[in-house]
Amino acid sequence: MKQVLKIIILFAILIVFGTFSMLIDSCEPSLPLQIENHTNLSLTVYVQNVEAGNLTPGDIIKVKNISGTLSYILIEAKNVQGDIIFSKNFSTSELYDDGWKVVIPPKQ
Numbered sequence: 001m002k003q004v005l006k007i008i009i010l011f012a013i014l015i016v017f018g019t020f021s022m023l024i025d026s027c028e029p030s031l032p033l034q035i036e037n038h039t040n041l042s043l044t045v046y047v048q049n050v051e052a053g054n055l056t057p058g059d060i061i062k063v064k065n066i067s068g069t070l071s072y073i074l075i076e077a078k079n080v081q082g083d084i085i086f087s088k089n090f091s092t093s094e095l096y097d098d099g100w101k102v103v104i105p106p107k108q
Contacts, residue, residue, distance in 0.1 A: 008064045023053070032064070032100045033100050033102065034063075034101045035047075035061050035077075035078070036060045036101070036104065037056070037058060037059050037060075038058070038104055039057060039106050041044060041080075041085060041107070042057070042080055043086075044106075045061060045075070045086060046075070047063050047074070048073075049074065049076075055077070071092060072090065074089050074090075087103075088100065088106045
């Protein structure tokens with residue numbers, strides 16, 4: 001009887017840990033972010049300091065699985081020499097208002 005009780009308790013603990021791990025994974029933002037390159041430069045785009053991809057002039061990239069806080073998302077674009085062409089910390093409410101779309105404007 002004691003062994004059956006131990007197995008039931010162990011099973012309950014595993015269910016609790018499994019539930020918590022799913023909840024933690026669901027807290028990671030998965031946003032439909034779209035970034036457009038309106039410059040005449042080839043750029044490498046970084047979201048939360050993680051490379052999201054390369055954009056040639058006029059290209060669009062869709063970014064999923066953004067890590068970090070839910071309040072602000074840092075988006076940067078660098079040219080082939082590594083110079084920062086675009087850098088902005090967007091609030092999630094700002095991105096929501098803009099339809100989760102970021103446009104990298106032409107350099108002036």
